[in-house]
Amino acid sequence: MGAELGSGLTSLFVVTLVAAVTPILVGLLGRFRIPQVVLLLIGGVVVGPHVLGLADPDSIALLSNVGLGFLFLLAGYELELGLFRQRAGTLAVTGWLVSAGLAAAVVGGLEALAVVRDFLPVALALTTTALGTLLPILRDNQMLGGPFRSYILASGAVGEFLPVLAIAILLGSYGRFVGLVSLAGMGLFALGLSVLLPKLMRGRRLARIMAEGEDATTQATLRWTITLLLLLLVIASDFGLDVVLGAFIAGVVLRRWAPGNTEGLERKLDAIGYGFFIPIFFVSSGMGLAVQSVAEAPARLLLFFVLLLIVRGLPTLLVYRTALPWAARLELVFIVSTALPVLVALTTIGLETGKMLPENAAALVGAGVLSVLVYPSIAVAINHRHRARRSR
Template identity: 40%
Template sequence: MSAADIQIQALILVPACAVAAPLLADRLRRRLAVPTVVFEIVLGILIGPDVLGWASVGDFLGALSDFGLAMLMFLAGYEIDFARLRGGPLRRAGAAWLLSLTVALVFGALLNSDPLNGAFTGLVFTTTALGTILPVLRDSGALPTPFGSMTMATGAVGEFGPIIGVAVLLSGNSPTRSAVILGAFAIVAVTAVGLARRPRPAWVGRVMRRTLRTSGQFAVRTLILVLGTMVAAAVRLDLDMLLGAFTAGIVSRLLMAGAAEAEREAVDAKLEAIGFGFLVPVFFVVSGMTFDLESLLHRPGTLLLVPVFLLCFVVVRGLPAALLAPDLPHRDRAALGLYAATALPLVVVITTIEVDDGHLQSSTAAALVGAGLLSVLLLPLLAQRVLGRSAPPEPPADGPRGQAESW
């Protein structure tokens, strides 16, 4: 079969993997809560060049994967309600992340012969998979509690902080230039937030309601425009698109804050359908297809790095989060540390960027992603056991919001 045929075949196999992933996750749910993203990556590995060789990534699929990455970060920002988390939880979560960042950068520099590349690698250990832990918190009823607020704040900072780190450390700019560029983007972001918080004219609400279930889709198109504008601003300022996409999600949430609950829920469902029904699964399946499985399996030293990196996630990210939550009982602090150390989506994102920029070997990236896969398989389950639950209950009939399970 020619390379062109394999790329065309991928246009069928990638959506097929996206369909199979939630089915597999649902089958295992009663025994073990495995996030859908794990199956998306594993199935991508299976159909990719290193295993069955049924599919490869061409220009079109690569472009769709980039759109999926942007939508993933947009929905991450859209999920976070900073108004609810501000104050003590956000301050403590921020302090814990800064401590994690310091330890991670030093630790990464010591592990790598090139201290700069090691520092880039260390950034991976500061991430938290907020979307992975949200369904567990929501299903167990812990989300409205002080523990839930602290865990949400920890996850929010664990998403936002690494994105800022990517923008600064992986931009190739000097610290001074990076500070100036981030300041310029901050002005753009603050301006966008200010505009989003202003009362909207009555005609905007009328158009949104009239087109909510027609081909006009005014509200959804407006939010996609916000996404494109913020990504363009970030790229224009020589920042990574992740920062623009994440900020666009925050701005879009503020834009929808004044809408009626029924309208907001309808728009949320449409965004989730675009993101988690189409674009985001493409990104994760393609990430699996480009996963360097051969290096991971054929180099014993690389394979041994997987449990080592998993331990690094717990020590570098989880331990500071647990230590800086003194108001929680000991069990809750231990569970918070395990949740904080759960990482995968941003691990895939950051390692992909680092490999493309030549800062990280593909074999090391494979070990990091492997550790991320283990973290989402093991750490939330351990956290539930620490809290006294062996597994999350079955969701209610209407189910949790789509994005939580998809991450």
């Protein structure tokens, strides 16, 4: 028992050290603007069992899963359901469905050629978008202003939300039909929570207690938020669904329920999530990557990198042809083709359920890392060039 605890603490220390060093490296790299998630994954590879062997991912598995939960809690919280009643939401869903059909055709062909044997997870991976990773980059370059903002947010939200639903149904541990029924049950439970919790908060005494403890040592709102997250993670697990769905639903419910100072709560969740749990998830994911298989077959990584652009990005040119001018559509192509956090989660789940080959998981994550490094930079360059032309 003592040896296991010591091993776990050592691994946790190494992982948190990687997380602590990462923002310093980002600052030192300056104008290269490498997203932290990329450095966290690379750090995990370096300290993991495939390179230096300084840390064991199994010893911090629980904390890593909670980090995955926090990642999707915050993604669900950012989801603006009102967007789906607007044109931007309709086009985003249409674009994702076109990408899903194209992914099925392309990955089906690769499976027929014996390039892949894990059709579902690979096909779903090609339809994802890294909205959370993109937002800081887009904000820094003033690309979230005007009507274009709604199209970016809607396409990004769909690129996170619909793959998560598909993961729950198609990659669930109990089969697709049961997964669909379980998903419906989770949806009804979440709907009940979203109606019940605000009503409970209307009671004067309970509302006063929560307000008084919001910023005190009791941290009442934050404690109940984490309890809600863990409750839905437990229920999702018991329903045979993956934790990403429970966490995502928790975020959606929290957006409707959050009492008191919501801005303060958001800052606390960001501090706990991005300050501790989420970096652990990404470093742990890097530790589990079979980097040797990527080195042995780099063409597989480059293939997935190009397919992210073809499958997820190129349909944008057609779907948004009457909504956006050419330059904006071209920007959106590279924005929606950027994929990493959902992709990392999906490959993690695929490996755990035995539905994804290690070499494909590593190549997909590598392609996601490359997409974060390359595609947003191209989108920013197109945006700056277009703005320069308009200012002449």
